[in-house]
Amino acid sequence: MRNIRKSAPGEIAGYPVTAQRRLLLDLIREAGGHIDAKEIYRRASSRDESISLATVYRGLRLFKELGLVDEIRLGEVRGYYEIKRSVEHQHLVCKRCGKVIEFESPLIGEMVAKAQRAYSFNVTKAELYLEGYCQECKKKDS
Amino acid sequence: MRNIRKSAPGEIAGYPVTAQRRLLLDLIREAGGHIDAKEIYRRASSRDESISLATVYRGLRLFKELGLVDEIRLGEVRGYYEIKRSVEHQHLVCKRCGKVIEFESPLIGEMVAKAQRAYSFNVTKAELYLEGYCQECKKKDS
DNA sequence: TTAAGTGCAAAGGCTTTGCAGCATA
């Protein structure tokens, strides 16, 4: 983990705000939900032909370190990114059609509290991943 | 997903029980907790010099499909395997020392039930991943 | 001006696959 600079102007605290970084953040914001590096690169390329995949990955790593985006995993595959939101949310994924539902649950907080007490941990991150079949896919399969 | 054969003798239902597969399953059992492909390969090689990494991966894929092992993710890294147990359990990982605590929580069941109702999903898998700092590492860092 | 970012291409990990030979059932 590199040192993260404190205090700074611009949205990418302490780091140079380049056109590429601005573009990448915009794209992740516009994506609304989760998006992966390849898709970010594809969309970025249509606005800036010369942007490289390496820059996408370097940007994503920086944004993660700064807490601007979260890297999440859906199913077996990690490498999806989304803008960090104030409220933590969890993912429910359909194994057949790939639909992703985001939801919040107060029970998560309870579980974190329990685990902290039981194991004397200081919990900094909690992810719940649920997988199954959505209503339509249940029907289609039967 | 390949077709899984029904009804069969031996522990690897319907599939030939080869020496390699038996060895791999033994190793995963002996590991007790989570173990990754590389480490399985390393340990397997010491008992069977000629076993190949491809066989390890093919075995793991088969065991997963048959429900004999679970593939889990710890932190950013997926690719850990463990013998499937009857009771679902969750993981709590220390970001500093890497210690992994497994725990069970009845709240998971509640959350699954809630999600099923709220989104008409048929939930088949639930994973909770908690990350933070254990007691010792909290002390050391301060 | 100068530390830091960028593009390009090459390299790294991990995982999968094609193929010929071998083994289980």
Next chain:
DNA sequence: TATGCTGCAAAGCCTTTGCACTTAA
């Protein structure tokens, strides 16, 4: 005996890195 597993090596993905050039501050 016949299906299917194995070892080997090559190929595939995704991600990172080295280097020379460019740019934000």
